Amino acid sequence: MAKIIYIEHNGTRHEVEVKNGLSVMEGAVKNNIPGIDGDCGGACACATCHVYVDDAWRDKVAAPEDLETSMLEFAESVEESSRLSCQIVVSDALDGLTVRMPESQH
């Protein structure tokens, strides 16, 4: 279990406990948190679970693989801290992880 903090584009903050082994995307979807759609269910096929990882956590999450990087290259409103949340796996080490959502996933 890790506490994950999701912050919507409008500033609304959600703190939820997510089971280890689930992705940050699944944690959001299971808790019906607005702003992360996860259209493809985690197949890394759609880029609708785009988040910005808080600076303090950037080096604690595992680096993206090529597939994710190439999907992100063409996603909307990408920043240096952008990640696909379906590719971040929750573990104890990520307790307190904070991610922000972009304005839209399309």
Add this chain to the structure above:
Amino acid sequence: MVENTVPPEARIVILGAGHAGGSAVAFLRQYGFAGPITLIGDEPHAPYQRPPLSKAWLKGEADANSLLLKPAAFYVEQNIDLRLSVGAKAIDRAAKTVTLSDGNVVDYDVLVIATGARARRLPIPGADLYGVLELRNAADAEKLKTAIGPGKRLAVVGGGYVGLEVAASGRALGAASVVIEREARVLARVACPALSGFFQDYHQAQGVEFELNAGVEAFVGDEGKITGVRLSDGRVIACDAAVVGVGAIPNDEIAGAAGLALDGGIVVDENARTSDPAIFAIGDVTRRPLPLYNRMHRLESVPNALEQAKLVASAITGRKAPAPEVPWFWSDQYDLKLQIAGIPFDADRIVIRGKVEAAKFAVFHLKGSQLVAVEAVNAPPEFMAGKMLIGNGKPVDADKLANDAVSMKEVAA
């Protein structure tokens, strides 16, 4: 969009607890609708994801729980009246009621029809033999799972995406797979010849057999159980189970009986509203406008279900509708990631980028200098950039597109 807003106490009834209906509920609550919602589904399960049924679930890599769109607790916490194992029998538009198969009558202020589509059946002898299967829902997938395994032989009738995914999963489970297709190539209805050829070759290399240009005349059996598929040339392809994947038919009968406009699916507008302003329809059951292509079309895909779920939730809550999306689709087979964006309506030219033999390429469909569709195999940048170009309609330089030394960033710039 203020005229679309319904009062906060309005009773919303959603018929169909599939991907579209289940997502509409979630978006309604996300967008702040706090009023009563009733979600009615004829399966015994809360809404779940279907795409894994032909892949991860069939191979035992996912369980019923992991497929759920939302955990069971969601419906309690969010105060959703979830009624399962019950279908809708009739809609009374004047009284604004729905009569259910269990005899209950439900009142609505806003009705959302999300009844999906069902598998087309082959009207041929033997279609009711044990082991003649289809794959639309979890119950179908469960039957299929028990029918295939090491030493078994699976016949797949229809070489579409679902058929090919099932054939691949069959191989992964140690079953022999044979795909029987009426047309001269697989994916004939949905992919260009280059892609069809590539997929057939890839599957053959994995041991899948193909019978093309093959009419199916009958399923033959012994003591009520299938033993083979008889082709129109008289040959019998022996098998232990057959999966029929020859398209789907929208479940629009109840809407038609209620007098809603139909045209091979329930006709809806860009807000997913039917010809009755109090009734919306979403997902596979709809014939919807595709603003980017200026025509009506019926799409069968998860992204379509989600987009329309957002449209209906936006319309009901008075939220600005999301921008029209480029239709897209994906399929996973073996280690292949296929991503398709757009539909090649009126395309007059094909450009292939990348290396087909290396299983890393994209087929672009152009209409003049405009991109209308892209089929990408293990090529996410081509898919993502292609989807963007289809959406923004920028003219594309075909020579640059064909040259994979030029990055997609530059092509799309």
